[in-house]
């Protein structure tokens with residue numbers, strides 16, 4: 042069995058490799074070659090932590106396994122650790138034997154950023170110029186970096202519930218040579234693409250804050266009860282997701298569906314657009330929304346890439362297990 046420790050991940054995988062792995066697995070999910078197992082996510086009643094398992098099997102990429110981990114909201118403040126903690130385990134699909142254990146923290150950020158980036162590639166207008174960020178925490182910086190690779194953006198605007206965190210995303214914009222402007226929520230009307238990545242349980246972005254023709258990637262809502270955008274905004278958009286079953290239960294669309302504003306059958310998988318079986322955006326004025334709930338297969342896909350690279354570079358730790 043191989044171990045690839047967290048400290049090695051940054052030197053192994055590029056955002057381009059993460060993007061391609063996620064794009065491929067979304068396509069495999071839509072063509073029926075890959076499926077996710079039901080998610081287990083529990084409030085464990087200790088340290089306010091949410092802990093769980095996301096797994097799946099990808100026949101095309103030949104990955105089987107799970108990510109175990111979750112969210113400890115006080116980690117950063119009390120322990121100097123990031124709030125997300127996770128580990129990926131891969132198994133041999135032919136025998137069930139464990140193949141590898143891989144640090145999953147950086148991979149989670151990269152695969153989540155890759156998901157919204159894939160959605161921007163396929164759903165945003167080609168001439169998108171202004172990108173709006175809602176959220177300025179750990180994930181937001183990865184999201185913005187990956188998004189900037191997809192279009193010739195000329196400006197970044199941002200809003201955050203805790204405005205003192207906005208310099209986190211300003212730094213990414215500055216590094217990319219782009220101006221950054223803090224805005225209020227109605228100011229998001231200027232954005233051609235909006236990424237929302239917060240841990241909110243009530244909506245910030247309302248239907249009338251967003252202009253026609255915008256692409257919104259809702260990336261923060263991955264649990265029942267969380268909500269970043271008004272249900273009426275989801276209902277106004279053409280909605281895509283990584284996986285419909287998760288979108289309607291733990292994703293952003295859960296609220297619009299519960300309120301009867303959106304039917305499950307109105308939601309399509311992004312993989313269908315990648316595979317060419319769904320047209321995606323059909324007009325510049327169309328509002329598109331990607332409900333990125335985060336699927337286990339994304340984790341397995343990027344972890345498998347990391348294991349291959351670690352073996353090639355001779356840095357995978359081999360244990361007799």
Ligand code: NAD
Nearest residue numbers: 153176177178179180202203239240241260261333334335
């Ligand atoms: P973080 O703790 O570093 O940042 C939290 C962000 O949420 C900050 O911008 C903060 O200001 C904002 N926020 C907190 N309370 C808020 C409120 N009441 N209203 C509006 N904004 C509020 O967390 P992070 O690591 O950046 O993760 C952000 C979210 O993304 C979490 O909900 C996490 O579960 C989710 N996430 C989703 C996926 C996925 O695949 N979809 C993957 C990883 C993380």
